[in-house]
Amino acid sequence: MSSPETQPMGGTPYAVVVGLEVHVQLKTNTKLFCRCPTTFGQPPNTQTCPVCLGLPGSLPVMNRHAFELSMKTALALNCTIPYFTKWDRKNYFYPDLPKGYQTSQFDLPMSEHGHLNIFSENDEFADKQIRILRAHLEEDAGKSMHDEAAGVADSRIDLNRTGTPLLEIVSEPDMRSAAEAKAYLQELRLILLYLGVSDCNMQEGSLRCDANVNLHIDTPAGTIATPIVEIKNMNSFRAVQRGIEFEVGRQYTLWQKDKQVLGDMPKQTRGWDEGAQVTRAQREKEESSDYRYFPCPDLVPVVVTDEEIQAMQQQIGTLPASLRKQLLDDHQLTAHTSAVIVNQGLGFADYFLALATAIDDSRLAGNWMQGEVLRILNEQEQTIQQFKLSAAELGELLKFIQSGDLDNSKAKDVFAVMIESGQSAADVMAELGIEKVDSSQLEELCQRLVDNNPKIVADVQSGNPKAVGALIGQARKENSNVDPGQVRQICLALIEKL
Amino acid sequence: MALTRDDVEKVSLLARLQLTDDELNSMTEHLSQIIQYVHQLDEINTDDVAPLAHTLDITNVLADDVVADCLSREAALQNAPQRDEECFRVPAVL
Incomplete structure (x- = not known):
């Protein structure tokens, strides 16, 4: 498949390369590793326990239903389910992450190598298949709110959301335009809704989308790739499309100036600013190894059998x-x-x-x-x-x-x-007094109208079929139940025969 | 591969630990010793040993999706160095 290229006015042609990371909150009653409820919008810090607060000595226990919903989703996305999967600690320091690590999956995710098909309703692009690299099950972080109160420079932390099950679905960089990315996200959301595994409410954050974007630019020295940028904070389908479109333009303009290519700088994270309709630089992304992943000793692996996979396949609907x-x-x-x-x-x-x-x-x-x-x-x-x-x-x-x-x-x-x-x-x-006017009654009425309105008939005969509308009006006045379409048809036929 | 002072500095930054010069020096020494100790494992031939994901030989410890009691907000916040009526308070997060 050749990549559609954009040829800027007087510029160098380039192709857009987009991959999406989608986080989906799974519709469970309780969190991934403890039995606190996952209800949205509760008063701050009323849905926590020692496990999701990360208190010493607490032990996580995997939510069976969360694993089942993940498996169902992965199968619907044509992923393979490895027989053996485990969880790892992704270490980073942030106040909304009380343990100091996110329990996630690193080298042995619960599913991989799927795909979904996208199409354009208005022929913006040809039907195509987008590959899915992996989908893995991890926990959500809490919420930090910056306190704007005068002179107070604190952030406030609400840990209600901490530990909510998330399925992270990572696509391959197979999308070649913002429109394709939007179509992928829409189709994915529809599948998730049909499966009933998530509410998929982008405003409430139960469906979140980050986009990895760069350009492949044709130069005399060969094709070069611009540094990859991850766009965050896109809270609607429109934001996803606009954010990617903006980033494409920004990267092209920047490349013309600085000629920086992939590898010249670490991967950058930029946030979508909905008000200003621009992306803005955020922190430099830590290299993958900086997360210092290692297997979580508190959680034992999960083993899946062929029978369980087949049984789940039956439930997809x-x-x-x-x-x-x-x-x-x-x-x-x-x-x-x-x-x-x-x-x-x-x-x-x-x-x-x-x-x-x-x-x-x-x-x-x-x-x-x-x-x-x-x-x-x-x-x-x-x-x-x-x-x-x-x-x-x-x-x-x-x-x-x-x-x-x-x-x-x-x-x-x-x-x-x-x-x-x-x-x-x-x-x-x-x-309402509506009853069918039987056909002989209707014929009779039409005949009478044609007989009594020679002027209108002459008008129709002289090539103005619209004039028959006046007959329809009279017919409806006599009997509100007549079907105007039928009256038109019968009257025109009668006039024809004259 | 020996652990350098730069490595320790980097790791302390990732963990948001502010170490003095003396602490960095002693940490480098202590961590190096720990890593050297673990490196003894290199002497064992593991060619025929399958990777181990967990030391316990059990799998599939799963719980039913049934809500249990949470802590009260007061209990959840009681150990926080800084808090208000509803939330933990931390230095500004940007």
């Missing part, structure tokens, strides 16, 4: 990619509609499948899901689980469209009342 394929191939939905449905999550997709089965029409079901249903959910800030109508109830309404008793616009009126009152489609229609 539907994933976004297979669902997308099912909606496109089996249900013949457009790429757009299937993307809308898949992106809304598994619950929404299940609702669609139930609705499509109930009315035996995927297209109609898909249109209603991405139109009216989604509109109401957004308006009422609800999830599909909170939606007032069951798929069967909504199906009853759509069947009236299929049978011709309702046109689409009338059906929307009925739908609105159903949402409001919780009544069935049939009851609402009875209440």
Whole structure:
């Protein structure tokens, strides 16, 4: 695969190289090594114990569920699960890390060598596979807050989050643009949500993304690589895209000036400043060996059997990619509609499948899901689980469209009342006095209108089919239940025959 | 490979320990002795010995994901050299 290159105006062509490190908080009740709860937003320092405070003599015990969720995720990301895995201490000094080390995984991670596929909805890039180097299970640190109070130069430390299980998913540097990086992160998040292993809330920090970015620049002396920069603090998908785009421009401009290449300086960490839309230099990254990793003597290794891996594989369930394929191939939905449905999550997709089965029409079901249903959910800030109508109830309404008793616009009126009152489609229609106008009645009405309006008929005949709209208006005045589309069709046919 | 004073200085910085010149000198000597002692292991042929991840011959010590009691905030903060009503306080972190 050749790398798409950017050719700056009058400049040297270059390729963008991006790898992402994503930290996911796993949805467990308790922390990774102790049984303190992991609830977000509790008052500071009310969810700690001797283990997560790092008090001498305390001993960690691995959370079984955290390991299972990690394994499930790793398998869904096509990783291999080694039979043997262990934990190591990553030593660094920081006040939000009370033990003086983070318990993480170094040389024997619990999973490695996976991949996920990304695609662009608006053809910004070709479909491609992004390799995943590894996913390993580690603990989160606490939170430090700088106290801005006048003259006080202290930081305040809250250790509620300390020890929360994190899965760190490290991609290979396979992305060649900010758009690809964003697509990778979106697809990864969707997979995690389908698996139900994390809330993936970027604002609350349960999904965090760091990007490693550099450029490969074509020079007369061969391709050179600029020094790698790790961007942190990107708290939204947009921030990820903007941060990488900014960094690409910055590195190119800097290289033109200083000609520094990879290896000339240690890896740099820069933070994304959302307000200023720039990256800013942070501390120089300590070399890997400075973390002085060594096996954690307090935790014994975990051994996994083939049977356990197979059993977990069974629990994975539907994933976004297979669902997308099912909606496109089996249900013949457009790429757009299937993307809308898949992106809304598994619950929404299940609702669609139930609705499509109930009315035996995927297209109609898909249109209603991405139109009216989604509109109401957004308006009422609800999830599909909170939606007032069951798929069967909504199906009853759509069947009236299929049978011709309702046109689409009338059906929307009925739908609105159903949402409001919780009544069935049939009851609402009875209440609103909506009933099907039978075809002989309709023919008769149209014939009468054509007979009584020679001027309009002449207008249509002289090549202005839009004039028939006046007949439709009259028809609706006589009988509000007529389907305007049908009236148009019948009237035009009658005029044709004249 | 002998441990140098520079090595000790670097490690003390990583651990945020401020050592005097005298302390650096004596630390270098003491740490060197410890490392020399461990280096005796080099004399053993380990070609046929598999790497050991843990000294205990047990695996898979796992606990169920069930919440247990936490410490009260007061208990959690009681040993802190500096604190306020809610938090530990430390010199400014940038």
